Amino acid sequence: MKVLVCIPCLMTGGTEIQTLNLVRALVTGGHKVLTVCYFEYASEMVSRFQQVGSEVICLSKDGSRIGGWKGIIFLYKGLRKILKQYRPEVAHVQYMAPGAIPILLLRLLGIPKIIATAHTPADIYSSLRLVHFVQRHCVRAFTCITELAERSFFGTSQLYTEQAQLKKRNHFTIYNALPAGISISKQAKKYNQPLTIGVVSRLETIKGMDLVVPAFAQVKASHTEMKLLVVGDGSLRKLMDEQVYEAKLEEAVEFTGQQPQEKLSNYYDRIDILLMPSRSEGFGLTAIEGMARGCVVVASRVGGLPEVVRDREVGLLHVPEQIGDLADKINELVEHPLLWKQYSIKATTYVQRFSLAQYIKLFNNLYNKI
Template structure:
């Protein structure tokens, strides 16, 4: 059947990477896939969707976002044109703002088989009345990326599996999956010399990047040999570079900028301890990417991270916005190679639940029941 994937933007974030996984799973299942992007888009991500075998329609070629009633009219006309041209059997809406409006417009335009995926928890919404209305009356399935997020929306949760009996209206959790470009390492028993702490992230406040250098400076004062690798770019890069200069640790920090998804494995392989001090995180794709390559994750106790990074077993959690606690947790790992090795071994086994093969099987099974 023909599946229409609806998404506000096609940039380089974790949501787009996960949506690409969805596209690849559907194509592997024998479906024709069309992705419609409403607003912002970049050539690289559009090309990656097309190379996967997906047809891409950008409603706004220049990527300009339109708000208010003009935006609703713009979406209505764009979706109507796409439905008329491609005649999809199913629409799968990626539920980021705006997410509710396209669902309502698709129903108005006659779509009956609609699925939606929420990429955040409910705490970003001032009210859940519209979400509950959509789940009960508009979509066949409302899927979440963590059980924590599902409970925040609906008060209960259930992991989807092949035995799930699909009803007229459903909500359940399907975990995000590792990108195909990041295979799970078979083994990683050695520690880099010198030991390397790293981040792979957009360098933005929401990712807690302003906390990284202060925490690293505290660790380095006790362990002079450690190094920091910063993979990514963003509005805080200049501030982070200034923090490095002020702390007098220029020789111990390396900024490599943004890197293509296809080469990230080689950077993860250089990192022993991966930091995720996010202020908000729906799932934490970087966490499972790092675990797949043998990094030990030290992450903030926010959003979906406590569910993905089981504290003390496959990683360590620190208090939100607390550089001191982050530095303490890093120090625990540096001070005990045996503990670091134990957690790393656990993570390499644990991360298989997020494999692309498992995700593909669940998506194919779900769509077979529609």
């Protein structure tokens, strides 16, 4: 089939990585894929989509965002031109944004088979009336990235399986998948002193990065040999530098800056305890990447993280925004090596449910039914 994949922007976030997985899955299944980006884009990410076999069209040549009625007209004209030229049989809309307008426009333009994927829980929407209208009248299937997210939209949830029966309108959960560059480790990670605590993240408030150094300082007060590895960059880098200086931790903290996806496995392999103190998290791609490499994840109890990081099964959850509780959970792992080893070994088995192979199989099964 010819498939049109629609996405607001092609930058370097988790949504773009998962959309790249989707394109890879569809190309693997023999479909011809065109990806259309409405607004902002990074040349590197556009190249990644092209490398996995998708054509890419960026509607905004300079990457600027257009709002209001001008934005709707801009999208209508851009999508109409693409549909006339490409004639796709299926459109797959990512992110339900901006405001489900692309879905409504695609239906208006005559596309009968539309799949929508929501990458967040419903709590970001002031009203679900439009979402429910879209699900009932506009899309063939509505997929969510966690069951928690699906329940937040529709009150019920169902993990999609190859045995799933499609009705006229459907909603399912298909978990996000590991990126192609992150393999599941076949060897158990060794518990070596000194342990390294790490983060792999955009250094932003929403990711809770302002909590990392203060929590690390509390842990290091009792375990002086500990190290902190910070992989990523963002607006909080200066603040984190200041926190390190004020706590006199310069020799214990390493900042690497932003790293390409292909190199992340090397950094996960250096991290024993991976922190995700997010204030909001739709899924938690970093968590499954770390677990694939044997890291034990300590994450905040928000969004999709409790579903992805099973508390006291493969990792630990802490009270959101509570530095003391975050430090306590880290200390628990540091002081109980057997517990850390148990979680690390279990994580590499558990994370197979998020494998790229499983993701490819499920989405192609869904497309075949549609």
